[in-house]
Amino acid sequence: LAKTTQPISMDSYEGQEVNITCSHNNIATNDYITWYQQFPSQGPRFIIQGYKTKVTNEVASLFIPADRKSSTLSLPRVSLSDTAVYYCLVGVRRSNDYKLSFGAGTTVTVRA
Amino acid sequence: GAVVSQHPSWVICKSGTSVKIECRSLDFQATTMFWYRQFPKQSLMLMATSNEGSKATYEQGVEKDKFLINHASLTLSTLTVTSAHPEDSSFYICSAGEGGGYTFGSGTRLTVV
Numbered sequence: 001l002a003k004t005t006q007p008i009s010m011d012s013y014e015g016q017e018v019n020i021t022c023s024h025n026n027i028a029t030n031d032y033i034t035w036y037q038q039f040p041s042q043g044p045r046f047i048i049q050g051y052k053t054k055v056t057n058e059v060a061s062l063f064i065p066a067d068r069k070s071s072t073l074s075l076p077r078v079s080l081s082d083t084a085v086y087y088c089l090v091g092v093r094r095s096n097d098y099k100l101s102f103g104a105g106t107t108v109t110v111r112a
Numbered sequence: 113g114a115v116v117s118q119h120p121s122w123v124i125c126k127s128g129t130s131v132k133i134e135c136r137s138l139d140f141q142a143t144t145m146f147w148y149r150q151f152p153k154q155s156l157m158l159m160a161t162s163n164e165g166s167k168a169t170y171e172q173g174v175e176k177d178k179f180l181i182n183h184a185s186l187t188l189s190t191l192t193v194t195s196a197h198p199e200d201s202s203f204y205i206c207s208a209g210e211g212g213g214y215t216f217g218s219g220t221r222l223t224v225v
Contacts, residue, residue, distance in 0.1 A: 034213070043118070043205045043216030044156070087155070099146065100207070100214060102156040 004088045009107040018075040020106050022088030025069045031090045033064060033071045038085045038105070047086070048073070075108075083110045114140050114210040118217030125196055125224055133191045133220045135162075135206030141186035142208035147179075150203040150219075162189040162206075196224045 005023040012018045024033065032051050036044035048055055050062040050071070061074040075082060085105040115138040125131050135145055143164045148156040160170045160181055168181035178200075180192040189208075193200055201224045207216040 036216075041203065041219065041221060043116075043207070043219045046213055046215070049213065099158055099161060101158065102148075104155050 004090060004103045006086075006088050006103060006106045008104060009109070011109050011111065012078055013111050014079055015077050018078050018082070018108055018110075020073045020075075020086055020088075020108070021070055022073070023070045024088070024090050027068050027090050033062065033068075034089050034091070035060070035062065035073045036087045036089065038087065044087060044102075078108075078110045080110050080112060082108065084108060114208070114213070114215040116206060116208050116215045116217045118206055118220055120220060121218060122221040123223070125222070127197055127224055128195055130192055130194045131196055131222060133193075133204055133206075133222075135189045135191070135208070135217050137187045137208045137210070137215075140208075140210040142189075142210065143186060145183060145189040145206055145208045146214075147181065147189075147191050148205045148207070150205060156205060162191075164189075193222065196222070198224045200224050 032049055034049040035047040037047050038044040048057055048060045048062045050064050052064050055062045063072045085107050087102050087105040089100050117136045117138050119134045123131055145162040147159045149159050150156045158171050159174045160168045162168045162181045162183040164183045164186055170176045178194055183189040203219050203221055205219045207214050
């Protein structure tokens with residue numbers, strides 16, 4: 001399982017863009033990069049997934065450089081409700097029996 | 113989208129008793145489900161992989177006789193914490209994969225008193 005490294009915490013203010021970078025130096029060729037969000041006392045929620053270059057959906061963008069050894073989750077114009085823990089995971093996308101290994105995650109705190 | 117339902121949301125039990133937690137995939141079939149445990153301020157730790165129709169596989173250090181897993185159908189996996197003790201108090205979360213993504217249940221807060 002590819003190991004991931006993220007900052008432990010990040011602080012931001014409402015309306016700002018938050019960028020969280022995750023390092024995954026040992027990512028395998030078949031691995032996808034997936035980000036999850038977790039609020040206290042809730043299960044993680046899928047945010048975005050990508051393999052290379054850039055992926056964008058209605059809540060976030062994911063930037064992946066050519067070497068795929070890192071990725072950056074971008075949250076545009078955060079609000080107080082974006083305060084949560086964000087996890088970066090790598091694994092095989094199409095295998096539903098692939099075990100997900102969670103790192104420490106990044107606690108994002110958004111202030112008014 | 114895929115929905116995983118977990119029940120109960122919270123449970124308080126006496127030390128020495130057993131507690132069963134259910135995990136259901138509501139709109140898809142899941143041959144494989146996963147069980148995690150999360151202590152306060154910590155990340156999720158994978159406990160076991162639940163396989164429909166066969167024995168679960170446990171991660172190193174997880175007592176299989178204490179955490180009984182049954183995956184009798186394609187939509188239901190159960191985790192039973194047997195002879196629970198206060199140190200088993202934790203947040204238990206299940207997940208299932210579908211279409212290349214993983215969906216998590218809302219979690220079960222277990223408190224053993």
